[in-house]
Amino acid sequence: MSESSKLSTKEVIERYKKVRKERRRYAIKSFFKIKRGAFGLIVLVALTVLSVLSPWLAPKPHKFRHAPLSRPEWFRIFDPNALGGDFYITKRTFAQESDIRTSPTDISNIPDGVIYPYFNIPNVFQWPSLTYRMYIDNTKGAKTPDGAAVLEIIDDTQYRLESIPENYTVAGFCFNIHWNYSTVPYRIYLWFARKYELQIPPIYKSSYTIPAGSSINDYIFLNLSKARTFTVKIETSYDVLLNVTVITDVQTVKYADKGSFEITVKAAKDIALNILNTGTDIIPVNISIEWQPTSLFEVLDVENIGLYLMSTLWDPKKGRTMTGSEVAEYSLKKFAISVPDIIVRREGLVQYGQKPIEKSWINESYDISEEAEPTQLISKGEHYKVFFQKGNISVFRFIIKFRYASKDILKLRNMMKEPLIVRLLFDDLQLQVQDKYYGLIGTDDKGRDLAYMIVNGLKISLFVGFVATFANIFIGVSLGLVAGYKGGRVDEVIMRICDFFMSIPGFPLLLVLAFIFNNLRLDALVAIIIVLSILGWAGMARTIRSQVLALRASVYVEAAKASGASSFYIIRKHILPGVWPLVLLYIMTGVVSNILSEAGLTFLGVLVPTWDSIGKIIQEASGISPATGGGGGGGLSMDRFHWLFFPGLILMLIAYSFYAISDAYDELINPKRRRKY
Known part of the structure; x- marks a missing residue:
C-alpha cells in the first residue's frame, strides 16, 4: 500500500495548507527578486502611506506658507546670488522713545524700522495754525500692551481761517530700509496696525x-x-x-x-x-x-479716503529724498522700467492708495487667516529692482493728504475756542524678506506648500482610482462570468452591450457624461467616480468571458456538474479562481487608467473639483480655468515649472508602480516569461 493511502483526511488537508503556504512564500520571494516589481510595490506602498497619514503629515494644506511660486529649497545650491533665507528687517512695537525720531535732521542715518514724521503744508500762509508733534503713548498699543507711536496734528483754532486751503496738507509716518545685499529681494511683506483719534473741542x-x-x-x-x-x-x-x-x-x-x-x-x-x-x-x-462727527472724513477731506503708501530714495549727492518724478526718471534711465504718471507724486511713487483708517485698530496683514497670503507687500513687483539695489536707502511713507471737508466744517472750526486735534496712531511694524526658495518642492501661486498639496491630493487620486477600478471589475467580471458560463441568448445580449460601449470613443464620452453630471449639480467627487465606473468594464467582460468559455469545458467543471453542484457554486469554486490572474492584472492597469482619467477631467476643467487631487494641482499650474470649461489658460512659464513638474512626476511614479507590479506578476504566472528564481 502506498504512503499516501495511509494518510488521514486531516493530514492531507494540513499538508495541502502547508504546501499552499510555502507556495505563497515562494511567490512573494520570487516577486521581490524582480527588481522593477519590488520597486513599484515599495513606491506604491509609500505613496499610499503618505496619503493615509496626510492629516498629520500635511495639516492645513491650504494655509499660506511662503511667497507665491517659491522654488524648491534645494534649488538654492544652484543660485550663487541667493540671499540665504528669510529674515526680518525689523519688528517693532513702539514701546520706547528710541523707536521714533521726532525731528531728525539727517534721515539717512535713522535705523531701519525706526519711524519719523512727515509733515508738509504746501502754502503755510493759508493754514498758519497747523502744527504737529510725535510721541510714544504707552497706553494705546494695538496688539501688544506696550504702546504705539502717535502723530498729533494740531489746529490752533484761535487763528481764524477765512477759506479752505486750496492744497492738501500732507502728514504721516516714514521709515527707512538700508539695503546692503547684492541681490534684489523676492518679496518683502509688511505688517502694521493703525487707527485715528479725533479730539473735537466745544463750539x-x-x-x-x-x-x-x-x-x-x-x-x-x-x-x-x-x-x-x-x-x-x-x-x-x-x-x-x-x-x-x-x-x-x-x-x-x-x-x-x-x-x-x-x-x-x-x-x-x-x-x-x-x-x-x-x-x-x-x-x-x-x-x-x-x-x-461720524468719522474723520466728515471733518477732513482726505484724498482717496485713506492712507497712501509711498516710496522714494535717498539721494546722497543732494542730501535729500528724491521726488516722485526723480525716482521715475532714475527708474527709466537705469533699469528701463517705465513708471506710470498716475502714481508719481511729489512725495514719491504711490505703491498703494485708499488704505482705510478707522477709529479702531486695523491690523494690515497682522492677523492673517489660515488660508490667505499677507495682503500687503512693501512695493509693487516691478519696483523691487529700483528700490533694492546694494547701497540704496529706500524711504517709505504712510501719509494722508487732507484739508477741511467743507465750508460748514470751516464755520464750526472757527467757532471752537480750543485746538482741534487729529491723532494718527501706528503700531506693530514688521518687515519680512522672503527669498524665492522654500520647502521640498516649492509653493504655488497662492503661497501654499506644494508638498503638502500633493500629499493631501494623493488620497483623492488613489481613492478615485481604486473605487472606480473595483466598480469596473465588479461589473466586468460579473457580466463576463455570466455570459461565458450561461452562453446562448444571455451571452448574446451581454456581448452586444459590451460591443456598444466598446464602439464609443472613451474619453469624449467621459467629457460628455462629466458635463451632464456637472449640470445636474451632482457632487463632483461622486460624479467623477460614476463617470469612470460607467466605462472601462466592457473590454474586461469580453476577456473574462473568453477565459470562462475555455474553463467551462474543463473536466473538473463537468465533474462538478455531474455531481449536482449549482451554477453559483461552480462559478465561485472552479471558474473564478481560473480568471483571478486576469482580474489582478486589470486592477493594476485599471487603477492607473482611472487616476489618469480623473487627472485629465480635472485638468480640462470639465468637473469643478472641491477637493485636492493631482489633476487639480496640474490644472491650476497650467492656468486652465474651470469657469470657461477648460479655456482661459496660457499660464505656463518657467516660474511655474516646479508647480507643474512635480505633480506630473508623482502621476508618472503611480503609473510606473502599477505597471511594474503588473508586469512582474505577469512574468511570474506566464509560462512563456517565467524564469527560475
Missing part, C-alpha cells in the same frame, strides 16, 4: 447761575448748509431737577434730569436753550455744545 461754552424756580435762555447761531449732530452738555454739582428744552430748526427736545447730563440733537441753522431750575436753591450750571 460753545457758557456758565450761568440760575435762581430757584427761574430759567435761563441761550442761543447759538450756526447757519450750516445741512443738519449735523450736536451734543448739549449740562454740568452742575447740585442734585436738582432741571427741565431743559432744546429747540433747533430741525427738532425740539425736552428733557428733565438731576445733576449733569447730555442731550443729542440735530441742527443746521441755530440752537436755542431753555433751562428751568425746579429746586429751592440757586445753582451754578455750565453749558457746552460739541459737534459729533
